[in-house]
Amino acid sequence: MTLEAVIFGGMGSVAECAEIDRAAWNGAFRMHDVPWNWSWDTYAELMRPGGDRQLAARYAAHLGQVVEADALDATHRKLFAAMLAEEVPLRPGVARVLAWAARGGLRLALVSRAEAQQVTALLKATARGRAGIAFDVAVLRSDVARMAPDPEAMALAVERLAVGRGRSVVVADTPATAQAARLAGLPVLAFPGRLAEAEPEEFGGCPMSHVLTPEALARAWRGEVNTAAE
Secondary structure (H helix, E strand, O other): OOOOEEEEEOHHHOOOOHHHHHHHHHHHHHHOOOOOOOOHHHHHHHHOOOOOOOHHHHHHHHHOOOOOHHHHHHHHHHHHHHHOOOOOOOOOOHHHHHHHHHHHOOEEEEEOOOOHHHHHHHHHHOHHHHOOOOOOEEEOHHHOOOOOOOOHHHHHHHHHHOOOHHHEEEEEOOHHHHHHHHHOOOOEEEOOOHHHOOOHHHHOOOOEOOOOOHHHHHHHHHOOOOOOOO
């Protein structure tokens, strides 16, 4: 059996854009005259559970306040896409892995809780770094009813890749993504982004690397667990 596909489990596994996302939320609050300003700690705590992107609705419920959460979400998505207009660097090692996959004929998938507008903006912002290498499959927020840590999106990615679970490996930047991949029966390489850098133990013992490499992906696919993160 050979490795035939790499699934990037989130925009954050490709480029570090959490700070841009937080800024977009705070911009949306200002535009809608909502007196919130999320610090990094507040934003990170809201993102931890996974499962949805209705951060504003959850935060309002926590405060016992009523806001137009859908309108805030829509404005946030537009601002986030606009903020990604400039070039955004790929995370360490991603360019090498994309080139390795292209040379070896491996298929590439991107699974994201974002909408098409945001993902398209990210792909444009990382186009130079990706050297024209495209993802063969994208599973986005609108494609599924449930998001990570639910395995629905991962299972759909495998189905669309048409290579089988045993021939795929997932790059997970958050514990929720890693859990979704494991529940879908997929091997995982933990690649913590800034949102998860303080909680490596929550990846459930997955092999881990802080610089993405073909070698680390191959070891994760084979089920080899490193004694220390690379």
